[in-house]
Amino acid sequence: VLGVAADASGPLSFMDVWDAMCRTIMSAGSRRGAMMATMRCDHPDVEDFITAKSDPARLRMFNMSVLITDPFMEAVKADKPWDLVFKGQVYRTVQARALWDAIMTGTYNYAEPGVIFIDRINQSNNLNYCETIAATNPCGEQPLPPYGCCDLGPVILPKFVQHPFGLDGTAPAFDFEAFVQAVFTQVRVLDNVLDLTHWPLPEQAMEAEAKRRIGVGFTGLGDALVMLNLPYNSETGRLFAADIARVMRDTAYAASIELALERGSFLLFNVDAYLGGTGFASRLPDEIREGIARHGLRNSHLLSIAPTGTVSLAFADNASNGIEPAFSWNYTRKKREIDGSTREYMVQDHAWRVYRELGGDINQLPPAFVTALEMSAQDHIAMMAAVQPFVDTAISKTVNVPADCPFEEFAHLYMQAWTANLKGLATYRPNAILGSVLQVTPSIAEAQAAQSAYTDASSEVDPLRCVVDRRPHGELPA
Numbered sequence: 001v002l003g004v005a006a007d008a009s010g011p012l013s014f015m016d017v018w019d020a021m022c023r024t025i026m027s028a029g030s031r032r033g034a035m036m037a038t039m040r041c042d043h044p045d046v047e048d049f050i051t052a053k054s055d056p057a058r059l060r061m062f063n064m065s066v067l068i069t070d071p072f073m074e075a076v077k078a079d080k081p082w083d084l085v086f087k088g089q090v091y092r093t094v095q096a097r098a099l100w101d102a103i104m105t106g107t108y109n110y111a112e113p114g115v116i117f118i119d120r121i122n123q124s125n126n127l128n129y130c131e132t133i134a135a136t137n138p139c140g141e142q143p144l145p146p147y148g149c150c151d152l153g154p155v156i157l158p159k160f161v162q163h164p165f166g167l168d169g170t171a172p173a174f175d176f177e178a179f180v181q182a183v184f185t186q187v188r189v190l191d192n193v194l195d196l197t198h199w200p201l202p203e204q205a206m207e208a209e210a211k212r213r214i215g216v217g218f219t220g221l222g223d224a225l226v227m228l229n230l231p232y233n234s235e236t237g238r239l240f241a242a243d244i245a246r247v248m249r250d251t252a253y254a255a256s257i258e259l260a261l262e263r264g265s266f267l268l269f270n271v272d273a274y275l276g277g278t279g280f281a282s283r284l285p286d287e288i289r290e291g292i293a294r295h296g297l298r299n300s301h302l303l304s305i306a307p308t309g310t311v312s313l314a315f316a317d318n319a320s321n322g323i324e325p326a327f328s329w330n331y332t333r334k335k336r337e338i339d340g341s342t343r344e345y346m347v348q349d350h351a352w353r354v355y356r357e358l359g360g361d362i363n364q365l366p367p368a369f370v371t372a373l374e375m376s377a378q379d380h381i382a383m384m385a386a387v388q389p390f391v392d393t394a395i396s397k398t399v400n401v402p403a404d405c406p407f408e409e410f411a412h413l414y415m416q417a418w419t420a421n422l423k424g425l426a427t428y429r430p431n432a433i434l435g436s437v438l439q440v441t442p443s444i445a446e447a448q449a450a451q452s453a454y455t456d457a458s459s460e461v462d463p464l465r466c467v468v469d470r471r472p473h474g475e476l477p478a
Contacts, residue, residue, distance in 0.1 A: 010045050011037075012052055015059060022061035033061045034138040038116060040067045041099065044084045044091040050102050053112045063138045065114035065424065066103055073117075073418050076100045104411040107427060114140065115414055116424040124423075126281045126392060127211060127300050129273035140424050141306045141396035142215055147203040152215040153190050154308045155182050156316045157224035157244065158350060164227035165366065167358045172228045174244070180251045183216055187255035190214035191263075191298060212266040215304030215393060216252045218244065219312050222320030223351035226368045232325040233370055233379035238386040241323075245390035250288060252302040257291040265296035274300075280392040305387065305395040319350040323387060323397050325372045326351065329365075372400045377413050377427070385420040394423045401429040 015037055022033040037059075039049045046066065053059055075082050075096035082096035106113060121133050121143045133143040142150035160179045163170040194212055199205035221241055222232055230237040274281050274297070275289055284292075308322045320326040329352035332344045352369070356362050372380075380399040388395055401410060410429070417425040 010048075011039065012045060012048055015052075015062060019059050019061045035062050036135055036138040036140075037062045037064045038067050038135045039064075040118075041069060041072045042083060042085050044086050046084065046099070047094075047102060050106045050113055053110055054106065063114065063140075064112050065116045065136070065140070067116050067118040067134065068418070070117075070119040072096060072100075073415075076415075101411070104407070104414065107414075108407055108410050108429060111426075111428050114424065114426045115417075116140065117418055117422065120421060120423050121394070123278050124280050124392075126274060126279040127268065128279055129270065129277055130268055136394065136424075139307050139396040140426060141217075141304045141394050142213075143394060143423070144213075145207070147201065147207040148211075148213065149194075149197075149204060149208055150215055150304065150306075151190050151193050151197075151208075151213065152217060152304055152306050153186050153193075154217040154219040154306060154311055154322070155179065155186055155248070156311075156319065157218050157220040158227060158316065158319050158354075159220075161224055161227040164351075164354055165229060165358065165360060167355075167360060174224070174228060174240075176247055179244070180247060183248050183251040184255045186216045187214065187252050187299070187302065188259065190216065191256075191259055210267045211300040212298060213301045214299050215306065216248065216302055217305045217308070217322070218248065219306075219308035219322050220316050220319035220350070221323050222325035222372075223349065224319075226326070226351040226370075227354065229366060229368045231368045231370050232383065233375040238383055241383060242386045242390065245387045249303060249390040249392075250285065253284060253288045253297070254291065256298040256302055257288075257295050259298035260296035263298060265298060266300050268300070269296055271296070283389075301392050303391045304393045305391055305397070307396045313347075317350040317353070318347055323383065323395055325370065325375065327372050329362075329369065329371065373402075377401050377405070377410075378416070381413060381417055381420065381422070381425070384417075384422055388422055397426070399425065399427045401427050403430045405429060 018035060022035055025033060037049075039046050043049070049064065050066065053062075053064060072082060074080075079095065079097045081093050082099060083090045084092045084094065103113060103115065107115070116136060118133070121136075122128055125131070125133060125143070131145045133145060136143045137150050142148075142152070144150065157179075158164075160175045160182075162173045162175055164172055166172050191212065191214060194208050194214070197208070199208065221244070224244075225232050225237050225240065228240065230240055271293055275292060276282065281289070281292070305323050307324075312319050312321050326349045329349045331347060333347050334342050334344055336342050352362065352365075355365070355369075360366075377399050380397065384395055384397050399413065401413070410427070413427065414425055
C-alpha cells in the first residue's frame with residue numbers, strides 16, 4: 001500500500017472478508033462458525049471496532065473484544081487523555097473515560113465488544129518468558145499465541161455428588177477421591193490427544209509439541225452446588241467451588257509432573273523462568289513447585305473453564321454449563337437445523353430432574369435452586385473471582401444482567417471485574433440485535449406436557465436414540 005501512495009483500508013474491512021468466508025464454509029455444515037477478533041484499546045481504529053456490530057447484519061461470525069491494558073484503566077479512573085497509536089505514531093488523542101463509555105455503551109446495547117484485560121493475562125502467563133498473548137479463542141477461556149490450540153476437556157461435577165439433596169436421609173457430599181482420579185486421568189487423555197491430532201499446519205504441530213497446552217476443566221458446577229444444597233450465590237457456595245478448583249489445580253499439576261517423568265517435559269520448559277517469574281506457576285503450592293523443579297512438567301498450561309454447552313447436553317444429562325448456574329429449570333432451546341432453519345426444543349435441567357426422580361416436590365424447590373436470572377450480576381462476578389485464582393488460563397462465563405439495569409451500574413461491573421483481578425468479562429443484557437438461544441419456559445405444566453408428547457413421538461426404535469436413553473434420570477427432550 002505504501003508503494004503506491006495509497007491508504008490501507010484498515011482491519012475492519014478485512015474482517016468483513018473473513019466473516020463472509022466463515023459464513024460460506026459454515027453453509028456446508030451444521031455447526032455455527034466462530035472467530036475471535038481483538039483490538040487494543042490504543043489502536044486508531046478502536047472506535048469503529050467498538051461500534052461495528054451495532055449493525056445487526058455485520059460480522060455475525062465474529063466474537064469481538066477490546067484488549068484493555070492496566071494503564072488505560074488507570075487513565076479511565078483519572079479521566080486522563082489517551083493516545084491512539086500505531087507503529088509508534090500517535091494518530092489521535094481522546095479522553096480515556098469517553099472511550100471507556102463507548103465500549104460500555106456498545107456492550108450494554110448489543111452485548112459486544114467484550115473486554116479482555118490483556119496485561120493481567122500476560123503477567124500471569126506461565127510462558128511469559130517466551131511468548132506474548134494478543135488474543136483468546138472465541139469464548140475467551142483460552143488465551144493463545146499464534147498457531148496455538150486449545151485441547152479442552154471438562155470433568156462432569158454432578159457425577160461426584162453423593163446422596164443428592166439429602167433426600168435419602170444422608171447429608172449430600174462431594175466425592176473428592178473419585179474426582180481426583182478423574183482429573184488425573186483427564187490430564188493423560190488430553191496429553192495423548194495432542195499426539196493423535198492431525199494438524200492442518202506444520203506451525204500448529206510445532207506449537208503444540210513445544211508447549212503442550214491442555215485445558216482440564218469442569219462442567220455442571222451450578223447443578224453440583226444445587227445437589228449439595230449450596231446456593232450458587234452464597235459465600236458457602238463460592239468457597240466450595242473454590243475448593244473444587246483448588247483440588248483440580250493441584251491434581252492436574254501433579255499428573256503433569258508424573259507425565260514428565262515418563263515422557264519428558266514440554267520443549268520450551270525452563271525451570272528457572274517458569275517458576276521464578278510472575279506467571280501462575282510462581283504461586284503454586286510449595287509441594288507442587290518442588291515437584292516441578294525436580295522432575296519437570298509435561299504441559300505448560302493445564303486448566304481452563306470452557307462453556308461446555310454441547311458436552312453438558314450430550315454427556316451430562318443437560319447439567320448446567322461450565323462454571324455457570326442453571327439458566328432455568330425448564331426452558332426452550334433454539335437449534336439451527338442443517339437447512340438453515342431453527343427449531344425449538346423443550347429442555348429440563350439435570351438437577352431439577354434428579355430432584356423430581358428422587359421424590360422431591362418440584363412445586364416447593366429448596367433454597368439452593370437459584371437460577372442465573374434470579375441472582376445479581378455481582379454474584380456472577382464473585383463466583384469468577386473465587387475460582388480464577390486456581391485456573392492458570394481463563395474462565396468463560398456470561399454475567400446475566402437484567403434489561404432494566406441502569407447504565408452506570410452496568411459499567412461499574414467491568415471496573416469491579418478489573419479490580420477483582422479477573423482476565424476478562426462478558427455480560428449479556430437482553431437486546432433486540434442478538435435475540436436469544438434460550439428462553440424460559442412459561443410453566444412447569446407446559447414442560448411436563450412437552451416431555452410426555454416427545455416421549456410418545458419417540459416410540460420407534462432408533463439406535464442413536466438408544467445412546468441418549470442410557471443417560472440417567474429420564475430422557476432429555478431435545
